[in-house]
Amino acid sequence: MDFNKINDAITVSGQITPEDVATLAEKGFKTLVINRPDEEVDAALASDVMIDAAKNHGMAAIYLPIYPGGFSSETVDGMRQVLAEQTGPVYAYCRSGTRSCFAWGLSQAGQVDGGEILKQAAGAGYDLSPVAMHLSGE
Template sequence: MDFNKINDQLTVSGQILPSEVTILAKKGFKTLICNRPDEEVEAALQSVEIEKAAQSAGLNFVYLPIYPGQFTEVEISQLSSAIENLDGPIYAYCRSGTRSCTLWALTQAGILDAEDIIAQAANGGYDLRGMAAYLAGK
């Protein structure tokens, strides 16, 4: 289980196991977001299983699947709403953490300076420099 901290509000990682969810609660996370589509994983790792573990651990859970390269305004809006309305800190995961980090970056476009978004992503080990022009122009 990785802890790729983007900022005080968000940490991202690759796929987690249901048995690891209690670790998140012990570390103080309040919300768990699954950005990995169920079609990508076996039944034991699908969102319903992670959600059960999250509920047992007292965490909010959001299933917000992101298909590779398919970031829409709907998902961006849904993550913005989750960040705004659910308790943090938030732990989000997908296959590698890249989709979770990228979706967060898209929620910040037009709010934060593009270089700040890129720097925060880099703190977590994600290189979003290729998105600089888009993040600056949104």
């Protein structure tokens, strides 16, 4: 399991398993954000399975699917809301972590300097330059 820490509030990665959730809870994560749509995974990795695993380990879990190329305002607003309401570090995942990182970055537009968003994403191994013009929040 990769830990691509963007900042103290959020870490992203590719697909995890229900067994990985115990490790996340041990590391202090409080909320699991499932950005990978159920249509992309086997039943053993479906959102309901992952939500149950999170709950069994005392974590909140939110299913916020992002389809390739599908960054809707609802998705961005959903990520913004999760981060605003968090009581501890958030762990978000999709297939590779890219969609989760893009959702985080877009959710921070207008709240955090666009250059800082790009820098934090790059530090976690992600290039948000394709959406750089959207990160200023204007």
